Structures are given as C-alpha cells and as structure tokens.
Amino acid sequence: MSQAEGWAAYYEKLRGRPPRRTLLAALDAFGETPADALAIDLGCGDGRDIIEILRRGWSVVAVDAEPEALRQLAARELPGTITPIAARLEEVPLPLGVQLVNSSFAMPLCEPERFHELWTRIREELPVGGRFSGQWYGPRDNWADRPGITFLERNQAMALLDGLEIEMFEEEEADSVTPRGNPKHWHIFHIVARKR
Numbered sequence: 001m002s003q004a005e006g007w008a009a010y011y012e013k014l015r016g017r018p019p020r021r022t023l024l025a026a027l028d029a030f031g032e033t034p035a036d037a038l039a040i041d042l043g044c045g046d047g048r049d050i051i052e053i054l055r056r057g058w059s060v061v062a063v064d065a066e067p068e069a070l071r072q073l074a075a076r077e078l079p080g081t082i083t084p085i086a087a088r089l090e091e092v093p094l095p096l097g098v099q100l101v102n103s104s105f106a107m108p109l110c111e112p113e114r115f116h117e118l119w120t121r122i123r124e125e126l127p128v129g130g131r132f133s134g135q136w137y138g139p140r141d142n143w144a145d146r147p148g149i150t151f152l153e154r155n156q157a158m159a160l161l162d163g164l165e166i167e168m169f170e171e172e173e174a175d176s177v178t179p180r181g182n183p184k185h186w187h188i189f190h191i192v193a194r195k196r
C-alpha cells in the first residue's frame, strides 16, 4: 500500500470521529471567539478538527501534504471558510494574524531536522494570547524506531514549552490498536499552550 493509500484508509476508518480534546480545550480557553479569529491546522487530514474550528466561527488555513485529505475535506459540508494548502507542514508560512496553531497527531511527522525550526516559528509568530494545540510523541512509543518521525523525552518537551503558559500537558501511555487495526504501544504528550 502506498503512503497515499495508507492515509486514505486512515481517513475512511476515522470518519465521523469527534474533534480532538486538545483542540476543544484550546477553543474553550479562548472563551468568546476572538475578532477576526484565524487558525491554521497543520496536517489536518480530512478535517476532523476543522469542522469544529469553523463551527466556532473561526476561519482556517487547512494544510496537508496528501491531496486526498484536502479533496475529502472539500467534499464535506463546511460551516465556514477554509484556505486549503496542499504542502508539507514544515514548509508553510504561518498566516499573518493567526491566533491558533493546531496540529493533531501530525507535527512529529514533519522532517525531523525541521521540527525544532518549525516549533521556533510557531512560538515566535503566535501573538501574545495565541495558542498551540496538538500532540507530540514520546520515546516509548513503539514507532520510535521508525525514521522520519520526531520523538521527545518528557523533559525535552517541557523545555520546548518553557516560557509558555501550559494549559494542558498530559502524558499518555497505553497499549491499544491503531485505526488500521495493528497493535501499538502509544506514548503521547497532549498539549495546549498559550503565549504569554
């Protein structure tokens, strides 16, 4: 199965699942939707989180490297405006005025040499009061031997968040199965952080 077919099968399996709780926590933490609310979803897939972001009155830049993700997203009934960008998330400039950077289960999939540069850009370009929500992967995840993915020790993750207001930092370790039915040990950090 090609990578594109693999992701298409993933979207199919997860279709209709609710938005990620990191995203919900970030949106809730904003309280009232800010004026000119603009979010970017890095590695948006077929829009699991985007529908909720739009529902809350935000505009969204939807980024995914898989054209199939954006095709499926465009085919959904969208309660608002999206700007789709088919590109690698580490290469997309953050839009001016972005207040929420969401990346659910996607940011660690960028080129590992670019992970820290991307994170620095997110930190620098978010305005005061802006938020990041998403997941990073820990070293006991059983994909940790796969190339092309970034894994962070807990203290490395905390160091990257230093200076931000941490609104959620939950470490999850669990034996479960992947959406494609393979057994897996997950080691994940669920993060919501606000720029002071």
Ligand SMILES: C[S@@+](CC[C@H](N)C(=O)[O-])C[C@H]1O[C@@H](n2cnc3c(N)ncnc32)[C@H](O)[C@@H]1O
Pocket (backbone or CB within 6 Å): 007, 014, 020, 042, 043, 044, 045, 046, 048, 049, 063, 064, 065, 066, 069, 087, 088, 089, 090, 103, 104, 105, 106, 109, 110, 111
């Ligand atoms: C595990 S899925 C998560 C999708 C969605 N965010 C969610 O929570 O259901 C990861 C998504 O990131 C995309 N992706 C992986 N690496 C990427 C990269 N370097 N740039 C852009 N998208 C990427 C994949 O195509 C896929 O749609």
